[in-house]
Amino acid sequence: MISVKQLTKIFKTYVRSNNIITDVFHRQYKEKKALEKISFNINKNELVGFIGPNGAGKTTTMKILSGILFPTSGEIKVLGFTPFDKKYQFLRQIAFVMGQKNQLIWELPAMDSFELQKEIYEIDGDVFKKNIAELIEILDCERFINQPVKTLSLGQRMRLELINSLLHQPKILFLDEPTIGLDIFAQTTIINFIKEYQRKHRSTIILTSHYMQDVQRLAKRVILINYGQIIFDGQLNDLIVKYSQKKTIIITLAKPLTDNFTLPDGIEADYNFPQLKLTTNKEDIASTLAYLLKKIEFTDVTIEDEPIEEVIKKTFSSSTSSTP
């Protein structure tokens, strides 16, 4: 469905000198490699999370895949089309939602934008009515559908942006930071909706988000990108196994710890009665628990994996240290 081979994108940026004459008449430019020979494939019905720090090349990749940007080199096929050719049949099968960027008509109610989408994508009248009723109900937008877009909150607008982008039931959906700036309730609504939409319509979704929980809840496969290069492409679970070396034991104590309580070497502790939080190596978990059972009295114990943010951070750190 999506095939990318040796994709490179170079941006030319103007370098300012200290000489105003040179800046005007003899400008210097430098080339910045936003993407360097990246290759990957994405199959139908996959939901892939693109993860990386700011400026890593995530959005550039999505913009090339959707035909917005022209690639410097490489071979890209999406649904059998070369995206930059911008063929009608290609464009009518994709949608791109950009967090905090407005695609709705700002001064008018969202319903006017939906009517426009109906004509742009040649959606049959009955299908349009059915889709819109379904999406409005799932995303709970009935109350503000007829208000001018400029009067809505960011969360309300984002829900309407999703409806606007999904009315034509795209086969490929690009989601660039769809939950950025949203409160926890709006975030949850959007994430649950995306999950349900993908299950129901078997769409291919490519998602970028700085909220790792979003990625964790939606994507089984992740592509980690840094300095324009792919540093990991695989299952999120494999990433956790590979880079997560620690586990956290959270204990609710029955009694405060005594002064002579000590821990074996290599365990980090955070104590605030009644909670004792211990971080240990994965392979030492059994011996640590056995030790604790002997030494302290507790009412509850849970074992947690390292937070996904930590795992990702470690992955990027290891890739940065190996980057020349």
Add this chain to the structure above:
Amino acid sequence: MKRNLKIFWLLSIFSIKTTLQRRAGVISFFLGKILRFVFFFMFIYFLVSRSKLLAGYSLSQTLVFFLTFNFIDTMAQLLFREVYRFRPMVISGEFDSILIKPFHPFLKILIGGIDIIDFITIIPYFLLLIYFIAKIPHLNFFNIILYMGFVINGLCIATSFHILVLAVAIFTAEIDHALMIYRDLTRMLALPIDIYKEPIRSFLMFVVPVGIMIALPVKVLFGLLSINVLLLSGMISLLFIIFSLWLWSLALKKYQSVGS
């Protein structure tokens, strides 16, 4: 084609709805346009009615130059108002969302915001133009048909100018000055091109080429041009259109978009 017309229709309706939300702005802008037209009209009227001729043209002929300029200029503004809003689209990243829509981007960024104020003002301009053309003696039917053809040719050149402005905006994120240059050049043709000396006259006619856009249709109407000049002008128009489309496709390849 039918789909594109429907999209154009909807975009136009939404543009009018949006404009009408700012009623005070609409009224003052409309009055400004009318006042500017009336003042310039009176200026030409008093100037030529006293001197009888301007560069060899009578009052009615001079007013046909002025009204043809107004008709083409207002028609271009009516159709291409969205070009004036293109810079914020590029800077905010809104242009990205237009590029992924399954229609030609010109449908939105070039003609996607027709201006209701110009729509209202063009009607009196058009009626006055017909009135003053009718006052000119000895016009033949063939020249009137050619005049209409070259007015359409002028609108094609205006379209190319606006496409060039869009392309320049992608390269430089600059719209206002490019449009100001275009407006100043076309305004030079509000009076007959013959008032300018060579080489300015040839520069305006064949290099820029606002002369072909505005002055040429009127000269054709008065039967003042040879077939060779008309053929040459047609070729220049065609080259200008091809050049603007080539620059636009190059601009799209060079487009860098804004970061997320």
